Amino acid sequence: MPHGRPEVGVGPWEGEWPEGEHWDPELLRDGDRRNVVDRYRYWTLDAIVADLDTRRHGFHVAIENWQHDFNIGTIVRTANAFLAAEVHIVGNRRWNRRGAMVTDRYQHVRHHDDAAALATYLHALEQPVRLLGIDNLPGSAHLETMELPRDVCFLFGQEGPGLSEQARGVCDGTFSIAQFGSTRSINASSAAAIAMHSWIREYADLGGADAWRG
Structure with a gap:
């Protein structure tokens, strides 16, 4: 420069x-x-x-961490921008924080050994939270037309393989994002941003002083 x-x-x-x-x-x-x-x-x-x-808003975000995915930090940063209730790391406790740009300091970040432990935690909250996984699976609901729960946790798998088999088994449901090009899937952090913003469009107070646009 x-x-x-x-x-x-x-x-x-x-x-x-x-x-x-x-x-x-x-x-x-x-x-x-x-x-x-x-x-x-x-x-x-x-x-x-x-x-x-x-x-804080009523949605949570969870990411499976089996391969130290670089997307995790970016997802945490987006969760901070949209003011998620909590961020959950599933699997390995250590994760790559570089993409978070220090925003993890302003979030409540919890660790769970596996997806079953995450589901147990969410369902036991005073206001139970539904666990919805995002994956291109047969039978998945369409994000564009489904009714999102107010109290929900979006669970994202690793880049490439997607949700683990165990995660699919404990989810209360799964949804997918409509695509129109040649690629099979979109980047995990991009999918997370789309899901979180869908919740914001439906439930957040966009007219108050708490919403800022720079």
């Missing part, structure tokens, strides 16, 4: 510092270069998470 990289965020606070426990003294002093919306500039991480917790 001939002019260097553009600075992200804001510099040190100018003038008298504001009062309140949600302000971070180090950020006020040094500036806030994090990738957060303006309403959270200079806030502590804990304060941001606490505020997000008052507004």
Whole structure:
């Protein structure tokens, strides 16, 4: 870049510092270069998470992690953008966080040994959550015409093989996304974004101040 990289965020606070426990003294002093919306500039991480917790949506997102799929980080980042209730990692505990761009710090991320454990957790919640897998399987509902549950967890498999056999067995249902080209499937992170946004279109409050568009 001939002019260097553009600075992200804001510099040190100018003038008298504001009062309140949600302000971070180090950020006020040094500036806030994090990738957060303006309403959270200079806030502590804990304060941001606490505020997000008052507004989280009713959908969850789960990803099977058997091959350290690079899509996981991107799915977590999208879950943060659409304010998912929780993100669930199924399988290996360690996952590639690079694509998350630090957004996992603002999400509640849970680990489950397998899909059966995930299903048990979701069904036992005070408000039970249905587990819907996404895969191009015979008998899968069509995302474009189905009625999405408000309390739902979208489960995505690994890139390539899709949902594991065990995951298919414990899902309350599966759905697919309509495609019209020559490829058999679309990228897992893209499919996740489409599913989450479908929930947003149906249930989120798009007219309030909490929805921002940059």
